Amino acid sequence: xxxxxxxxxxxxxxxxxxxxxxxxxxxxxxxxxxxxxxxxxxxxxxxxxxxxxxxxxxxxxxxxxxxxxx
Amino acid sequence: xxxxxxxxxxxxxxxxxxxxxxxxxxxxxxxxxxxxxxxxxxxxxxxxxxxxxxxxxxxxxxxxxxxxxxxxxxxxxxxxxxxxxxxxxxxxxxxxxxxxxxxxxxxxxxxxxxxxxxxxxxxxxxxxxxxxxxxxxxxxxxxxxxxxxxxxxxxxxxxxxxxxxxxxxxxxxxxxxxxxxxxxxxxxxxxxxxxxxxxxxxxxxxxxxxxxxxxxxxxx
Numbered sequence: 001x002x003x004x005x006x007x008x009x010x011x012x013x014x015x016x017x018x019x020x021x022x023x024x025x026x027x028x029x030x031x032x033x034x035x036x037x038x039x040x041x042x043x044x045x046x047x048x049x050x051x052x053x054x055x056x057x058x059x060x061x062x063x064x065x066x067x068x069x070x
Numbered sequence: 071x072x073x074x075x076x077x078x079x080x081x082x083x084x085x086x087x088x089x090x091x092x093x094x095x096x097x098x099x100x101x102x103x104x105x106x107x108x109x110x111x112x113x114x115x116x117x118x119x120x121x122x123x124x125x126x127x128x129x130x131x132x133x134x135x136x137x138x139x140x141x142x143x144x145x146x147x148x149x150x151x152x153x154x155x156x157x158x159x160x161x162x163x164x165x166x167x168x169x170x171x172x173x174x175x176x177x178x179x180x181x182x183x184x185x186x187x188x189x190x191x192x193x194x195x196x197x198x199x200x201x202x203x204x205x206x207x208x209x210x211x212x213x214x215x216x217x218x219x220x221x222x223x224x225x226x227x228x229x230x231x232x233x234x235x236x237x238x239x240x241x242x243x244x245x246x247x248x249x250x251x252x253x254x255x256x257x258x259x260x261x262x263x264x265x266x267x268x269x270x271x272x273x274x275x276x277x278x279x280x281x282x283x284x285x286x287x288x289x290x
Contacts, residue, residue, distance in 0.1 A: 049080035
């Protein structure tokens, strides 16, 4: 039993450190892979959004989120 | 999904990665927290900030305001005199123009109708209140601004009507009225807030507490 608890604690520490060790780039890429961004024609490129708005005359719906924290 | 066909969908992710292009875009568009949702024109000007429910219907309502602004802009650019004045008033209401800039532009654009003048006067009040609030950094600042609003009320000036300005304007005025032991102004400000937010269950505690305060003030 004690052995199992030690193992669980070690795993938790390992998992925790992996999460903390995630770089800002990795966190950004994870956010960019979010399912909601695939459900519609989202762009994450501001310049492209401006260009598209100029071309189509449609206003831009801007959704601001973050990747560095949950 | 109709909504996605009416707008260019743009998602900005603040990453805190140094040197990332447009990394400070949230701040530039007036955002202070997440998520921040705005409608913008093709030049990146914020046309409307969404603060209501986060549903397609909720977004569409805010989006409609943004679309009306774009239509008005196009009309003004084509030379429609009335639209030019309406557009300046709309820019003022969105914070794209300072009160002094709007007044100068109106002079150039021509004489407003009575209706436009009333709207302009209302928006000038809203803008001046928001401007005064921008300088508030601490409680002392809030107190000073509250005194200013209280003096405006005593001088018989019209209060703001815009959603962003009305709440801080009357709350800070109430604080100044309490300090001045002026139950009449306190009551007037409280009633104005009740008319606007009385149905909001989240505001019940605020109203109950201030009703009690008013009773106490009237006794003295």
